[in-house]
Amino acid sequence: MAAPESVPPWWRVWPHDAATVVVADVADEAGAAVVAEVRRRGGSAGYVRADVADEASVEHLLDRVLADFGHLDGAVNNAGAWQPDVPLHEIGVEVWDRLHDVDLRGVFLCMRAELGLFLRQSEGGAIVNTAGIAGFKAMPGLGAYVAAKHGVIGLTRQAAAEYAEYGIRVNAVAPGMVATPAWSARPVPMRQLYADGQAAGRAAAAEEIASAIVFLLSDDASFVSGDVLVVDSGTLQQ
Template sequence: MNSTITPGLLDGKVALITGAGRGIGAAAARLFAREGARVLLAARTESELRTVTEDIRSAGGTAEYVVCDLAESADIHAAVDRAVDRYGRLDVAFNNGAAIQPPGPMDRLEETAFDQLYAVNLRGPWLSMVAEVNAMRATAGLGAIVNNSSVGSLMGNPELPAYGALKRAVNSLTESAAITYGPEGIRVNAIAPGNTRTEMIRTWEQASPGLVERLEAATPLRRSAEPEEIAQAAAWLLSDRSSFVTGAVLRVDGGARA
């Protein structure tokens, strides 16, 4: 009897994941490796990166990490260069890393806090995409990028006004990049997660008690997402199985914005 081994979703690909030390990024790194990718993890906290990298290696996957602050252009370029130096190419990238703001109206957000949000949540993805596209051109020739946005970018967001505005700008960058680089065979999409069990949500819950309960009540599936459920959507968009999808902002929100 013949047996067929189905290749992984990202079999043979080299993947860069930012914000890979915890939450959705860590789940993505583990998932991408299980699906056959060689992964380069990037984030600010080395201890977290080391833990996730060791987990992947223990499970038989291939992983390296680099400490990277998305507010620093040199760090972003160094992370992309490290992926190419280590693995010889870059095929796909998940721009997941982000900074958060305290919940509250826009007039209570300090200017320095806004500047930091801008540096990480908008300039960071922009610089990342530029570096990633150049690396894909020079090595793989083709590629795919997924930016992590938020359902909070799809409507007015009085509790997280700066965060929502910057994520909406990421949606626009995603669409523009898809149009620009599509003729070269580089696809660019975004995912817009809803309420997910991450440290970010736990932090917001502390500042706004009852937040998770309210979010789950407003979600048709009546629960929060697990980080891996969000990572699964990113993996599909980065894979060849979504080969005719580009310029999309995919809601992964349990129906909250349906």
């Protein structure tokens, strides 16, 4: 089924009409709301509380997926943390550690569990990681974030090379600015400043990034692996 417009599009983790979607987050109320909306519209979904920075929590998530649904076809590793805009020499260790725990360690822990499950199933699989244009370039004031996103791209390419022979595809999307709830909560002048820096003069809608993710998970991308699909309206080329 198509994703309802009123639901955050990251619930569309597998682009088949008969898909069952597992939403994983630490925001229980928001996760439950997404699941309820998917079910209300005739889809099948479940929620599992999971902290991607915690190894045991990630393992519990995959155990629950198997116990409740019996199989995993595709996964989207989309959890992320942001940092205050400060020069590199002013980044606190706590900020650095928290951001890398979620944005890089979290991707590694999820990929490790997902790859292991795909190998046990012996049926291939697809993974899409969320990187960002910060994975390709420096961004003043965002040193910890830039380092983490470069790492996500490296992990994506490494896994694609290692697991292609098992029919497992691993790709990433690299969005520019996206109009997420966190972005929308920022002051209007700040949002306008960021939007003006995008080639299209606006932030992307979340659905525009989700569509790219759905493509990379689907059979339409059956020979695509190790790629980073930039979805930024040309901003990276400026």
